[in-house]
Amino acid sequence: MAVFRTDAAQEIDQDAVSLERARSSSEGPVALLGFTIGAFLASYILSHFDIWPWLDTVIKYIAMISLPAMLLQAVILTPIRSSIVRFSKRKPLAAIGAVIIILAMATDVYAEQIAPYDPQEAGVAKCQQDGSTARKFCGPGTDGSLLGTDHIGRDILSRIIHGARVSMYVGVMTVLIGITIGTLIGIGSAYAGGPVDMVIQRLVDALMGFPPIILALGLMAALGASINNVIIALVVILVPGATRVIRSQALSIKELDYALSARAIGATPLRVMLRHMLPNVIATYIVLMTITLGFAIVVEASLSFLGVGVPPDVATWGSMLEVGREYIQKQSWLVVFPGIAIALVVFAVNFLGDGLRDVLDPRLRGR
Amino acid sequence: MRQYAIKRIGLFIPTILLITIIVFVVMRLIPGDVCIAILSDGEASYTQEEVEQCRLELDLDKPLVMQYFDWIIGAVQGDFGDSLWFKAPVMEELADRIPVTVELTILSMVISVIFAVPLGILSALKPESPLDYAARFFTLTGIAMPTFLVAILIVLILARVGGLAPLGFTSFWDDPLVNLHQMIFPALALAFYEMAFVARVTRSAMMEIVREDYMRTARSKGLSENAVVYGHGLKNALLPVLTTSGWIFARLFGGTVIIETIFLVPGMGRILIESIFQRDYTMIQAEIVIIAAFIVTINLAIDLLYGWLDPRIRYA
Numbered sequence: 138m139a140v141f142r143t144d145a146a147q148e149i150d151q152d153a154v155s156l157e158r159a160r161s162s163s164e165g166p167v168a169l170l171g172f173t174i175g176a177f178l179a180s181y182i183l184s185h186f187d188i189w190p191w192l193d194t195v196i197k198y199i200a201m202i203s204l205p206a207m208l209l210q211a212v213i214l215t216p217i218r219s220s221i222v223r224f225s226k227r228k229p230l231a232a233i234g235a236v237i238i239i240l241a242m243a244t245d246v247y248a249e250q251i252a253p254y255d256p257q258e259a260g261v262a263k264c265q266q267d268g269s270t271a272r273k274f275c276g277p278g279t280d281g282s283l284l285g286t287d288h289i290g291r292d293i294l295s296r297i298i299h300g301a302r303v304s305m306y307v308g309v310m311t312v313l314i315g316i317t318i319g320t321l322i323g324i325g326s327a328y329a330g331g332p333v334d335m336v337i338q339r340l341v342d343a344l345m346g347f348p349p350i351i352l353a354l355g356l357m358a359a360l361g362a363s364i365n366n367v368i369i370a371l372v373v374i375l376v377p378g379a380t381r382v383i384r385s386q387a388l389s390i391k392e393l394d395y396a397l398s399a400r401a402i403g404a405t406p407l408r409v410m411l412r413h414m415l416p417n418v419i420a421t422y423i424v425l426m427t428i429t430l431g432f433a434i435v436v437e438a439s440l441s442f443l444g445v446g447v448p449p450d451v452a453t454w455g456s457m458l459e460v461g462r463e464y465i466q467k468q469s470w471l472v473v474f475p476g477i478a479i480a481l482v483v484f485a486v487n488f489l490g491d492g493l494r495d496v497l498d499p500r501l502r503g504r
Numbered sequence: 505m506r507q508y509a510i511k512r513i514g515l516f517i518p519t520i521l522l523i524t525i526i527v528f529v530v531m532r533l534i535p536g537d538v539c540i541a542i543l544s545d546g547e548a549s550y551t552q553e554e555v556e557q558c559r560l561e562l563d564l565d566k567p568l569v570m571q572y573f574d575w576i577i578g579a580v581q582g583d584f585g586d587s588l589w590f591k592a593p594v595m596e597e598l599a600d601r602i603p604v605t606v607e608l609t610i611l612s613m614v615i616s617v618i619f620a621v622p623l624g625i626l627s628a629l630k631p632e633s634p635l636d637y638a639a640r641f642f643t644l645t646g647i648a649m650p651t652f653l654v655a656i657l658i659v660l661i662l663a664r665v666g667g668l669a670p671l672g673f674t675s676f677w678d679d680p681l682v683n684l685h686q687m688i689f690p691a692l693a694l695a696f697y698e699m700a701f702v703a704r705v706t707r708s709a710m711m712e713i714v715r716e717d718y719m720r721t722a723r724s725k726g727l728s729e730n731a732v733v734y735g736h737g738l739k740n741a742l743l744p745v746l747t748t749s750g751w752i753f754a755r756l757f758g759g760t761v762i763i764e765t766i767f768l769v770p771g772m773g774r775i776l777i778e779s780i781f782q783r784d785y786t787m788i789q790a791e792i793v794i795i796a797a798f799i800v801t802i803n804l805a806i807d808l809l810y811g812w813l814d815p816r817i818r819y820a
Binding site for chain 1: 515518519522523526527530531532533534535644647648649650651652653656657659660663664754755757758759761762765766776777779780781783785788792795796799800803
C-alpha cells in the first residue's frame with residue numbers, strides 16, 4: 138500500500154511539475170499579448186470618441202503603437218507564433234482572412250498618415266477630358282490619383298481609406314457590445330429558467346421575426362442618421378441571435394457536475410454564472426463575434442447605401458457606392474473600388490469566422 | 505401532430521403581439537415626438553399651436569396604452585391609419601405594393617431552389633471533383649457578396665450589354681413577358697446569396713444522406729442509381745432546405761428594400777425607404793408590422809409542414 142502511495146505521489150508530482158512548466162512557458166507571453174490586444178482594442182474604440190483634445194491624441198498614439206506591438210509579439214513570442222503557424226497550416230484561408238482584417242484595421246488606425254488627400258477635399262487631381270483640363274471624374278491612374286476621383290473631384294483612394302474607419306469601427310463596436318449583451322442575457326436566461334426564461338425567449342422570437350435590415354431601418358427612422366444610432370440599431374439586431382445560441386449552450390452547462398456542485402455548496406447565482414458558466418461559453422462567444430462581424434459590416438454598408446445610416450458628409454463605402462451608382466455607365470471606377478473594398482473585407486471576415494468556428498467550436502457548424 | 509400544432513400556434517400569438525409592441529415602442533423612440541419631427545423637418549419653424557393641432561389629429565394626446573389599443577384594433581381589421589404623406593389610408597397605398605414584393609420574393613425563392621438544390625446534390629455526390637470545387641467556390645463568393653453589390657454589378661453588366669428592362673412596373677396579368685423581363689434581374693440579384701446558402705445546406709445534408717442505411721438498402725434491393733438518389737436522397741436533402749426557408753424568406757424580404765431601390769421596382773421595400781425620408785411614421789409602422797407578421801406566419805406554416813413531414817420533430 139505504502140509503495141503504491143509513494144508511487145502515486147511521485148506520479149502526481151511529476152505531472153504537476155510538467156504541467157507547471159508548460160504553464161509558465163506560455164502563460165507569460167499569452168498574458169503579455171492579451172494585455173497588448175486589450176490596450177489596442179480599448180484605445181482603438183476610444184480613439185473614435187472626442188473626449189479631451191490632449192487625451193484624444195494620447196489614445197490615438199496608444200492605438201498606433203499597440204497595433205504593431207501586437208504583431209511583433211505574435212512573431213517573437215514562441216508559443217504564440219507556433220500556435221499561429223499551426224492554425225495557418227490547418228486553415229490557410231482563415232489566416233489570409235486574418236491578415237486582411239488586420240490590414241483593414243491598420244488602414245483605420247493610420248488613415249491620416251497613409252491617405253494621400255483629405256477625403257473631403259475636391260479637385261485634387263487634374264486630367265484631360267475632351268481636350269480640356271478637368272478636375273473631376275479623373276480615371277484611375279491619372280496624375281496625382283491612383284484610383285481616380287469622383288463626381289466632385291475627391292480622391293477615391295483617400296475616401297476608401299477613411300471609409301475603413303467607419304466600416305471597421307462600427308463592425309467591431311457592434312459585435313463587441315451586441316454579442317456581449319446577448320451572451321450575458323443568454324446565460325442569465327438559462328440560469329433563471331421558468332417564467333423569466335419564457336418571457337426572454339418570446340421576446341427573442343419576436344425580435345427574430347423581423348428581417349434584420351427592416352428592424353434596423355425602423356430604428357434608424359425613429360432615431361435619425363448618425364454613427365452611434367447605426368451601432369444601436371445593429372446591436373438590437375445582433376442580441377437576439379446571440380442570446381439564443383448562448384442560452385442553448387448554457388442550459389447544458391448548468392446541468393453539468395461542476396455547476397451543480399457549485400450550486401450545492403451554496404455559491405451565489407452570480408458566481409455560478411460568471412465563474413462557472415461564462416468561461417465555458419467563451420469559445421462560442423469569440424466565434425459568434427467573428428461570424429457576425431461580416432454581417433454587421435454589410436448591414437452598415439447597406440444602411441449607408443440606402444442613405445439612412447451614417448450621415449452623408451462622412452466618407453463610407455456604402456455611401457460611395459450610392460453616389461457612384463448614378464455614374465455607373467461611364468465612370469464605373471466610382472463603384473468598382475469601394476465595391477472591392479467591401480467584398481474583400483467581408484470575404485476575409487467570413488473565412489476567419491469559419492476557420493475559428495471549426496477549430497474552437499465545431500458544434501456551431503451549419504448555423 | 506395535433507398537440508404539436510396547438511403548441512406551435514400557442515407560441516405564434518404572443519410572438520405577433522410582442523412584434524406589434526416592439527414596433528410601437530420603436531416608433532415612440534423618436535426624439536420629441538412625431539409632430540415635432542415632422543414640423544421641424546429641415547429646420548422649419550413651427551408654433552406651439554401647430555404642434556397641439558397635429559397631436560390632436562394623430563391622437564397623441566391620449567395615454568400610450570390607449571394609443572396602442574386603438575392602433576392594434578384598427579390593424580386587426582386592416583386599418584393602419586392614414587399616411588402622413590399621402591393623407592390617405594396606409595393600406596390603400598400598400599395594396600398595390602404588396603403583390604409586387606411578394607412576386608419578387610417568390611421568384612427569387614424559386615430561382616434559388618431550382619438552381620441551388622441540384623448544384624448541392626451533384627457536388628455532394630462527387631466530392632472533390634472539379635464540379636464540387638466550382639460549386640464550393642460559388643457558395644463562398646455568394647455568401648460573402650453583399651446583396652447591393654451583386655445588384656450593382658448586374659446593373660453594370662446590363663448597362664454594358666444593353667439588356668436593361670423598361671422602367672416602371674407592368675403587372676404580370678397585363679403583360680407577362682414585360683413583367684418577367686422587369687422582374688427577372690432584380691430577382692436574380694436578390695436570389696444570389698440564397699443560391700449560395702441553399703447549395704451549401706443541400707450539399708452538407710446530402711453528404712450525410714449518402715452514408716445512411718436506407719440508401720444502402722435501396723441500392724441493395726436493386727434500384728437504379730437515379731431512383732436511389734432522387735427517390736430516397738432528394739426527399740431527405742430537401743428537409744434542411746425547408747427548415748431554413750423561414751430565414752430565407754426573412755432575408756429575401758429584407759433584401760427587397762435594397763433591390764427595389766436599385767432596380768426601381770415599386771414594391772414595399774422602396775416605399776419603406778421613401779417613407780423614412782418623408783418621415784411618414786404611420787406608413788413605416790404599418791409596413792414593418794406587416795412584413796414581420798408575414799415572416800412569423802411563414803415560419804409557423806413551415807414548422808407545421810415540417811412536423812407533418814418529419815414525425816421525429818413532433819415528439820421531440
